[in-house]
Amino acid sequence: MSRTTTELDQGKASAGTIRLPNGQVLNVKSNISIEADEIPVIDVSGIYSENIEDRKAVAEKVREASHRIGFFYAINHGIDPKLADGAFEQAKRFFAMPIEKKMEVDTALVPGEFVGYHAMQQYSGNDRKHKDLSEAFNIAYDAKYDPEAITDEPSTSIFLPENDLPGFKDGLYAYHTRILQFARKMTRIFALALHLPEDFFADYIKQPEAGMRILHYPQQEHSVDDQNGIGAHTDFECFTMVTQDSSDGLEVLSKSGYWIKAKPIPDSFVINIADCFMRQTNDFFVSTVHRVINKSGQERYSIPFFYGFDRKKVLEPVPTCVSEDNPMKYPLMTSGEYYKWRASKAKDGEL
Numbered sequence: 001m002s003r004t005t006t007e008l009d010q011g012k013a014s015a016g017t018i019r020l021p022n023g024q025v026l027n028v029k030s031n032i033s034i035e036a037d038e039i040p041v042i043d044v045s046g047i048y049s050e051n052i053e054d055r056k057a058v059a060e061k062v063r064e065a066s067h068r069i070g071f072f073y074a075i076n077h078g079i080d081p082k083l084a085d086g087a088f089e090q091a092k093r094f095f096a097m098p099i100e101k102k103m104e105v106d107t108a109l110v111p112g113e114f115v116g117y118h119a120m121q122q123y124s125g126n127d128r129k130h131k132d133l134s135e136a137f138n139i140a141y142d143a144k145y146d147p148e149a150i151t152d153e154p155s156t157s158i159f160l161p162e163n164d165l166p167g168f169k170d171g172l173y174a175y176h177t178r179i180l181q182f183a184r185k186m187t188r189i190f191a192l193a194l195h196l197p198e199d200f201f202a203d204y205i206k207q208p209e210a211g212m213r214i215l216h217y218p219q220q221e222h223s224v225d226d227q228n229g230i231g232a233h234t235d236f237e238c239f240t241m242v243t244q245d246s247s248d249g250l251e252v253l254s255k256s257g258y259w260i261k262a263k264p265i266p267d268s269f270v271i272n273i274a275d276c277f278m279r280q281t282n283d284f285f286v287s288t289v290h291r292v293i294n295k296s297g298q299e300r301y302s303i304p305f306f307y308g309f310d311r312k313k314v315l316e317p318v319p320t321c322v323s324e325d326n327p328m329k330y331p332l333m334t335s336g337e338y339y340k341w342r343a344s345k346a347k348d349g350e351l
């Protein structure tokens, strides 16, 4: 998976300063979330047009959103909602299993990788009184399920024996494969958004970092000062695409320091910029802090898809984002080095 905790300087205080792993410091004015119009809704159907001007029109909207707030909704993305329904169905089946069964695929079995089961209240995001009220199961890229695969390297994913939960693995990868195809298309749009040739990142995504997770958040009874569903964090690859169910819960920290509700829009993805893209674009794209608080009155399920570049590739600065006056701020490293560093930090109990 794909996140790192941020620290609230004032511990359990309802507002305070959040320090990001990249050194950014954000001022949280209030811990109470508000409804606001800051997250744009982008109709992405133009990405399938044969006319480059249609694709560029989408790209300019993506550019504005990625630079200003680092979050947007993608609607009309062309993915059959039945695939999302199927993946949610699998999520419900998995989380309904006894804890002993789920612990047979405990994420601790695979050090340094975000795969397998993360138990309820395992992480203590933002040092709250109670641990984060969510459980998750993560899968990694698997070349066997990628029609464009260039490798037969085995996946790091772990699963229960097929007989324990027949159809679970195929059900999740059916959705994963389709999102991956869309993510590759969106990579071309992000290249245009950075005023680069569409195929600029083509070599970076032949064997991409492409993890998916199913998440379950019970309704939380403790106050927002005492508990999170998932604590405030940034994701660590290039971009994340979240499928939400109909329950509120996801919140985004605006630059002005307020938590904005990212309310569910049916059949949309919430797409957010993550840290590798922020680094490569020298902060032109912003990797925005977000968290989940489920006080919706119902169980909440979600399916984030974390998408980044081939682990072997160096995270070179994007040429349109550096100049003599604006030199690269970050040391160069490979996508894999960055992933491993962040993943092991997070698995060491920071979240």
Ligand SMILES: O=C(O)CCC(=O)C(=O)O
Residues within 6 Å of the ligand: 002, 003, 213, 215, 230, 235, 242, 244, 250, 290, 291, 292, 302, 303, 304
């Ligand atoms: O559940 C959600 O809507 C978002 C989850 C998330 O931010 C994450 O897993 O990194």
Ligand SMILES: [Fe+2]
Residues within 6 Å of the ligand: 002, 003, 233, 234, 235, 240, 290
């Ligand atoms: Fe996240």
